[in-house]
Amino acid sequence: MVTVLVVNDEINVLNSIERLFIDSGIRLLRAENALTALDIVSNENVAVVVSDHQMPGMKGIDLLSRIKDISPDTFKILMIANTDLEKAVEAVNTGDVFRFIIKPWQNDSIIKAVNEAIEQFALVQALKSSDENTLLSLAEAVELKDGYTRGHCERVADYALITASELNLQDAIKTDIRHGSWIHDCGKIGIPESILKKKGTLDADEFEIMKNHPQWGVDIAKKAAMSHAVINIINYHHERYDGSGYPAGLSSDEIPIEARIVTIADVYDALTTERPYRDKYSNEKATEIMSIMRGSVFDPDILDIFLDVYATVTK
Numbered sequence: 007m008v009t010v011l012v013v014n015d016e017i018n019v020l021n022s023i024e025r026l027f028i029d030s031g032i033r034l035l036r037a038e039n040a041l042t043a044l045d046i047v048s049n050e051n052v053a054v055v056v057s058d059h060q061m062p063g064m065k066g067i068d069l070l071s072r073i074k075d076i077s078p079d080t081f082k083i084l085m086i087a088n089t090d091l092e093k094a095v096e097a098v099n100t101g102d103v104f105r106f107i108i109k110p111w112q113n114d115s116i117i118k119a120v121n122e123a124i125e126q127f128a129l130v131q132a133l134k135s136s137d138e139n140t141l142l143s144l145a146e147a148v149e150l151k152d153g154y155t156r157g158h159c160e161r162v163a164d165y166a167l168i169t170a171s172e173l174n175l176q177d178a179i180k181t182d183i184r185h186g187s188w189i190h191d192c193g194k195i196g197i198p199e200s201i202l203k204k205k206g207t208l209d210a211d212e213f214e215i216m217k218n219h220p221q222w223g224v225d226i227a228k229k230a231a232m233s234h235a236v237i238n239i240i241n242y243h244h245e246r247y248d249g250s251g252y253p254a255g256l257s258s259d260e261i262p263i264e265a266r267i268v269t270i271a272d273v274y275d276a277l278t279t280e281r282p283y284r285d286k287y288s289n290e291k292a293t294e295i296m297s298i299m300r301g302s303v304f305d306p307d308i309l310d311i312f313l314d315v316y317a318t319v320t321k
Contacts, residue, residue, distance in 0.1 A: 009033045009050055013043040013057040013069065014085075023056065026113055027120070031205045040064035040072075047077050053127040054120055056083045079130055079229055081123035083116075125195055126226055131296050133189070133230035145188040148195050158275055163187035165271035169312045173267075179235055183264050186239030189232075190268060193223025193240065205209055217252050220244060238262040243269050248302045258305075266305040270296070270312050273303070 010032050012023050020036045027034050035050065037043035040063055046052065055073055059066035070082040081104040088108060095106075104126070105119045124161030132140050145159040163184045170180045194202065197219055201212050208216060223240040242256060242265035261269075277292035287295065291312055300306045 007031065007128070008053045009035060010054045010056065010124070011035045011037060011043060011046055011050075011052050013037045013040065013055065013066070015039060015058070015061045019058070022083050023116060026117055032124075040066075041071040042078065043069060044072060047073050047080065052077060052080050054081045054083065054123040056085065056116070056120065059084055059086045060149070067102065079127065081127050083107060083123060085111060089224045092133065094148060099266060119144070122196060129192065129195060129226055131230045133192075133227065138185075141185055141188050144192065148189075148192055158279065159188045159191070161275045162268065162271045165274055165312070165316075166268050168315050169267050169270065169308060172311050172315050173308070175263075179264060182233050182235035183239070183267060185232070186236040186264060187268050187271065189223070189236070189237050190217065190243050190272065192225070192226055193219035193221065195226075195266050196222045199219055204234070218245075227300075235262070235264045238265050239268045241265070243272055246303045247305050250302075256278075261305075263308075266308055270304050270309055273299075274316075276311070 008031075010027070012020055012034060012271065013036075014023075015038055017038070020038070024034055035046055035052070037046055040057075040061065043055065045059065047055065055070065057066040057069055061069075064072075066084050066086075070084060073080055073082060082102065084103045084106040086106055086108060092212065104123055107115050107119060129144060132144050142160070166183050166187050167180060170183050175183075197216060199213060205214065220241050220243070224237055227237045227240055240264075241253065242261055245251035245254065245256045245261045245265060247258060247261070247266070247282050249255050258302060274292060274296065277287045277295060279288060280286045293316065296304065296309065297313065300309050
């Protein structure tokens with residue numbers, strides 16, 4: 007049973023939140039101050055902490071920062087007033103806070119934030135197992151949010167490993183490429199399904215939300231102590247060779263080779279599978295499109311290898 011801790015100095019607020027989760031199967035603990043909360047987190051396996059910010063003594067942001075040191079895997083949600091919004095955004099950016107909820111809060115917003123945090127906590131715990139069957143199962147669970155990507159992670163891994171073999175990369179990096187390919191989109195677990203399944207082009211705001219998924223995935227992978235190469239794949243698989251990609255705008259050899267390989271595999275599979283916004287392209291059309299992006303989106307040398315090998319293995 008997953009444990010959630012709610013921290014608030016107002017008994018009526020604690021009671022209200024407890025009622026929201028009474029039939030959820032969640033084990034909900036309560037604390038009326040920061041010191042009690044720290045004691046609970048030190049002695050319990052707490053998946054999520056929901057804390058008010060404005061409390062006597064230690065403020066919520068400071069409490070959650072302390073919890074980050076005591077229990078790094080715990081996901082932290084901060085309840086704030088509008089006047090504290092700037093502090094909350096800073097806390098999210100530094101990783102001290104997973105989500106914040108603005109008061110007066112809505113029941114749905116708390117339930118949604120807690121459930122998302124529990125999902126990610128479970129993902130981190132599973133990734134830590136380093137078991138390949140578990141990793142693949144997790145990737146498939148992410149894909150369930152978007153039926154159009156079913157089987158995507160396995161296909162990306164297959165395409166990427168063909169290229170990695172042609173480049174004579176060591177077995178250790180090939181293992182990382184397989185694992186990174188499987189979970190490269192794990193950050194999408196935080197993307198609303200309304201965006202993932204939208205029929206048509208994302209608007210600017212929706213695209214900005216979508217662009218967060220590499221960083222969200224990196225946060226999960228770092229918590230799970232995944233390898234540097236796996237983290238690179240998650241973080242940089244949307245970078246472009248000419249520097250116009252995201253999240254860091256890296257270019258050329260600044261992009262780690264494992265990410266450059268997976269980018270090609272990822273785009274090929276995206277082009278040759280049906281998506282909400284278009285039908286799939288034929289193999290010939292997909293390779294034609296990718297050839298046009300040689301040197302802009304893709305590393306030209308790695309793309310040439312991929313296309314040569316692809317032509318060989320599909321004859």
